[in-house]
Amino acid sequence: MTRTNIFSSHIKQHRVSYVAGFALLSISSLMQLLIPQLLGSFTDKLQLGTLNYDDAVRFAVWMALVGIGIAFFRSTSRIYLFRLSRMLEMRVRGELFQHWERLSATYFNNQRIGDLMSHAISDVGVIREVTMQGYFNIFEAFILITISIVAMVGTVNFWLTLLTMLPLPFLSFVAYRFNKRILQQSSDMQRAISDMTSRVQEFTAGIRIVKAFVQEKEERELFTKDNGHAVEMNRRFVRSNSLFGALSSGIVGLSFLVSVILGGTMVLKGTISLGEFVAFNTYLSLLMGPIENLGKVVNQVQRGWASEARLMEIFRTQPDVVDDVVAKPEIDRISGDIEIKNLTFSYPEANRPTLRDISLKVPKGSSLAIVGRVGSGKSTLVHLLVRLYNPPKGTLFIDGHDIHEIPLRTLRTQVGIVPQDQFLFSSTIRDNIGFAPYPYSHEQVENAAKIAQVYDNIVEFPNQFDTTLGERGISLSGGQRQRVSIARAIIKKPSILIFDDSLSAVDTITEDLILEGLNSVMNERTTIIIGHRISSVQSADQIVVMDEGRIVEQGSHEQLLRLNGLYADMYHKQQLDQEAEREEDQELELARRLLGESRREVSAGENAKLGGASKVSFSKGKLSGGAGA
Numbered sequence: 001m002t003r004t005n006i007f008s009s010h011i012k013q014h015r016v017s018y019v020a021g022f023a024l025l026s027i028s029s030l031m032q033l034l035i036p037q038l039l040g041s042f043t044d045k046l047q048l049g050t051l052n053y054d055d056a057v058r059f060a061v062w063m064a065l066v067g068i069g070i071a072f073f074r075s076t077s078r079i080y081l082f083r084l085s086r087m088l089e090m091r092v093r094g095e096l097f098q099h100w101e102r103l104s105a106t107y108f109n110n111q112r113i114g115d116l117m118s119h120a121i122s123d124v125g126v127i128r129e130v131t132m133q134g135y136f137n138i139f140e141a142f143i144l145i146t147i148s149i150v151a152m153v154g155t156v157n158f159w160l161t162l163l164t165m166l167p168l169p170f171l172s173f174v175a176y177r178f179n180k181r182i183l184q185q186s187s188d189m190q191r192a193i194s195d196m197t198s199r200v201q202e203f204t205a206g207i208r209i210v211k212a213f214v215q216e217k218e219e220r221e222l223f224t225k226d227n228g229h230a231v232e233m234n235r236r237f238v239r240s241n242s243l244f245g246a247l248s249s250g251i252v253g254l255s256f257l258v259s260v261i262l263g264g265t266m267v268l269k270g271t272i273s274l275g276e277f278v279a280f281n282t283y284l285s286l287l288m289g290p291i292e293n294l295g296k297v298v299n300q301v302q303r304g305w306a307s308e309a310r311l312m313e314i315f316r317t318q319p320d321v322v323d324d325v326v327a328k329p330e331i332d333r334i335s336g337d338i339e340i341k342n343l344t345f346s347y348p349e350a351n352r353p354t355l356r357d358i359s360l361k362v363p364k365g366s367s368l369a370i371v372g373r374v375g376s377g378k379s380t381l382v383h384l385l386v387r388l389y390n391p392p393k394g395t396l397f398i399d400g401h402d403i404h405e406i407p408l409r410t411l412r413t414q415v416g417i418v419p420q421d422q423f424l425f426s427s428t429i430r431d432n433i434g435f436a437p438y439p440y441s442h443e444q445v446e447n448a449a450k451i452a453q454v455y456d457n458i459v460e461f462p463n464q465f466d467t468t469l470g471e472r473g474i475s476l477s478g479g480q481r482q483r484v485s486i487a488r489a490i491i492k493k494p495s496i497l498i499f500d501d502s503l504s505a506v507d508t509i510t511e512d513l514i515l516e517g518l519n520s521v522m523n524e525r526t527t528i529i530i531g532h533r534i535s536s537v538q539s540a541d542q543i544v545v546m547d548e549g550r551i552v553e554q555g556s557h558e559q560l561l562r563l564n565g566l567y568a569d570m571y572h573k574q575q576l577d578q579e580a581e582r583e584e585d586q587e588l589e590l591a592r593r594l595l596g597e598s599r600r601e602v603s604a605g606e607n608a609k610l611g612g613a614s615k616v617s618f619s620k621g622k623l624s625g626g627a628g629a
Contacts, residue, residue, distance in 0.1 A: 031066055092127060432484055
């Protein structure tokens with residue numbers, strides 16, 4: 001959103017509709033002025049004794065017609081104007097979501113989910129209320145106050161009107177005094193709601209950790225604290241709002257007091273008639289509702305400004321990663337030839353470079369494996385390949401083009417990545433595998449699941465591919481989530497396929513099956529595999545070992561073993577671990593066999609005893625039978 005003001009841009013965009021809606025409201029307000037005149041005429045006729053039955057019926061009919069007219073035009077204007085406010089709510093929320101989609105990953109690294117939810121729900125809701133009730137009440141108050149004062153001066157008495165209106169300017173003073181307080185307290189209340197929402201979101205996302213560490217009581221105390229803070233901020237806001245409303249009502253009551261005392265005196269002196277006095281107080285009653293509503297409007301407008309300021313801060317945030325000015329729209333496909341030249345990269349908040357002097361060539365259709373200690377920069381390198389962050393210009397090339405020349409849509413469409421976190425959406429397995437702008441057939445989804453070795457698990461579910469997953473795919477095991485993520489990347493048939501430590505949650509047997517299935521997929525694609533297990537990377541065409549942001553070793557599996565460096569050290573340690581695991585498995589298997597043999601021996605002994613007892617019983621029976629014979 002490039003506009004500088006949400007409210008003004010909305011009014012400009014729908015100015016014709018607003019004019020029509022306010023015109024209907026004006027007709028309703030003008031019709032309300034007929035009621036004091038009818039009541040005044042009725043009172044004068046009644047006082048003079050000239051009121052007859054026909055006059056009473058005529059007054060009743062006119063009052064009914066005016067009431068129906070007011071209800072029709074006021075309701076129509078409310079529907080018209082409130083519809084515009086709902087349109088604004090839908091537009092702002094939609095533009096906010098689209099803007100979030102445009103923002104870079106660095107923005108979300110520094111934001112809490114609760115804050116984002118509060119912006120999308122609470123702040124946008126406040127904006128809607130301002131355009132719904134705020135504009136309606138402001139315009140109605142302006143129309144009624146203006147025409148009522150004109151009518152009171154023109155038809156009743158100038159001095160009575162002037163003296164009655166004298167207390168009302170104090171409303172402006174009171175509104176000014178409460179301006180900053182209400183604005184600050186509104187912001188505090190919204191922040192407290194954001195904190196509480198974030199607390200609930202973190203609790204629900206980490207419920208298994210909470211239960212595993214028996215932290216229910218502590219979490220409940222933290223939520224109680226945030227909840228109490230939100231209530232306290234709301235109480236302060238309500239107190240200020242109530243005090244403002246009370247002062248406003250007191251000022252309005254003072255105007256009524258002046259009207260009754262001064263107007264009553266004028267009636268007794270004959271300066272005005274009883275009917276004019278009744279009409280004057282009816283005019284004043286019509287004024288009091290809109291004037292009191294102005295107090296609510298001040299509250300709404302202050303909250304609206306605070307919410308608008310928070311939303312505009314988001315809209316003014318620009319994404320770090322966008323199509324560069326040197327981007328070439330004609331590049332709509334890439335083949336996967338990658339070259340990195342002297343790449344040094346630092347995160348914005350980092351004190352030192354994460355990657356240092358990286359130079360590397362990955363020919364089209366070949367495979368590259370990246371291994372190294374935790375924090376050595378492996379994932380950062382692949383994040384730069386899909387431009388989640390911007391690499392320095394002239395350092396990263398694909399098909400001979402600087403990566404900044406390739407449109408983001410082309411780049412990210414042609415690169416399939418399986419990230420470390422294996423994020424899945426709360427949808428069906430089919431939707432998660434076929435997560436793309438274009439639809440996939442059932443056969444394509446099944447084939448991707450088979451390659452990723454997750455097909456057999458899926459068909460065991462009652463609804464198979466139509467099984468709905470829980471939040472973040474929590475209803476699947478870690479290994480199943482990883483394999484569904486792999487299937488999601490495979491089905492795209494990208495030119496570059498990246499596996500960011502995506503086989504860590506599966507056993508070695510499943511890993512071998514996945515790698516075997518991926519061979520057919522990897523043959524025609526440039527493949528990059530980040531892994532910690534040497535078994536998952538040793539068959540790559542080339543392997544690079546990273547340490548502290550640098551490439552310290554490079555070559556094939558056999559070449560790196562001959563170097564006897566970091567890679568060889570990792571390999572031998574893993575070999576020892578695997579050997580220890582095999583020995584442990586053999587010991588467990590031996591123990592199970594011995595336990596099984598012991599059970600069989602015990603069972604055989606018991607059967608022998610039971611067999612002997614049966615023979616004895618049989619012999620006894622036989623003997624007994626013989627005796628009986």
